């Protein structure tokens with residue numbers, strides 16, 4: 001192991017402790033201490049802060065950390081990223097790269113890490129942050145002579161919006177690179193949308209200096225969209241959420257006792273179910289909805305929430321979507337996955 005690897009491994013528990021205790025000064029000292037000891041800034045960003053944030057996500061998912069603890073930790077990580085960036089701030093000697101989150105996407109920190117790594121590699125980076133509407137991004141790109149645009153998406157349910165944004169950038173004739181968990185761990189949904197993808201910030205930097213990004217890209221065909229299922233799901237989103245909520249109220253007595261905030265959260269969760277389903281139909285891939293259902297099952301179990309009402313909602317939606325064979329297939333598989341562990345236990 002190199003000295004840097006040893007130093008990062010030794011510092012990781014200290015950073016995690018600082019994030020847990022909301023100690024932003026301690027967290028910044030951990031990172032600046034590494035930089036002073038000669039650990040490269042890029043390694044501090046990608047091998048210390050990024051895995052710590054993934055760990056924070058795991059704790060939230062398993063209900064070991066509250067939303068407030070996650071928010072505090074993320075805020076501190078943002079401060080640490082800013083401290084690392086101002087410590088190591090080379091002047092740009094390469095072209096401009098515009099880095100942004102897809103419309104509706106609030107996970108700015110992963111994209112910020114990419115932006116900072118590109119900056120460290122000499123790119124002149126303009127970071128636009130979270131949720132940038134497509135039309136605004138395109139008019140921005142027109143105004144600046146960007147070498148490329150890098151777009152992040154953390155949630156697969158945002159893929160249809162991501163595609164609209166990718167097509168808009170293509171029409172503006174700017175090379176596009178995408179990344180983030182939303183494109184799948186292996187980038188398979190980026191491949192589906194016919195766009196260059198990088199798994200991490202280091203590969204993103206390599207892609208920007210390579211040739212492939214500048215190959216002529218043509219609009220991808222998604223022939224399955226001709227069946228109108230995706231458009232139908234978008235059109236009926238509100239109605240599907242309302243009828244799923246009514247079904248829960250009729251058949252799951254606990255729902256009737258819900259407070260206003262609990263009802264709001266339920267409506268939000270139902271919205272996520274419909275949006276992930278619509279995204280799966282959009283890219284025509286059951287694994288997108290399947291991964292979501294697996295994740296949802298874990299979230300519910302760790303909060304002591306029974307899976308049956310969610311399985312019931314999937315069955316209800318399948319019933320409502322009688323004329324949507326692809327969506328029904330995805331819902332059926334999801335329902336089976338949700339109920340399978342209950343049958344064996």
Ligand code: B12
Nearest residue numbers: 050053057061106107108109110150151152179180200201
């Ligand atoms: C912090 C956080 C938030 C913050 C974000 C604040 C911010 N400023 O970023 C807030 C509170 C807003 C948030 C909200 C939500 N979140 Co959140 N969040 C996270 C968390 C804990 C950390 C994000 C992070 O910093 N990751 C660290 C970086 C390094 O991630 P990374 O993906 O490894 O990034 C690398 C590569 O993917 C790649 N990459 C990333 N982006 C890009 C972009 C480009 C162009 C390229 C080339 C490469 C690239 O390079 C990076 C560095 O090498 C993640 C957990 C996680 N594992 O990421 C959950 C997580 C992503 N969130 C999740 C969820 C569910 C949500 C909410 C839906 C929760 C809710 N009910 O409201 C909302 C959705 C908001 C929205 N509409 O966008 C889930 C998603 C699960 C799923 N099924 O998809 C996760 C995975 C948590 C979990 N384990 O369950 N979240």
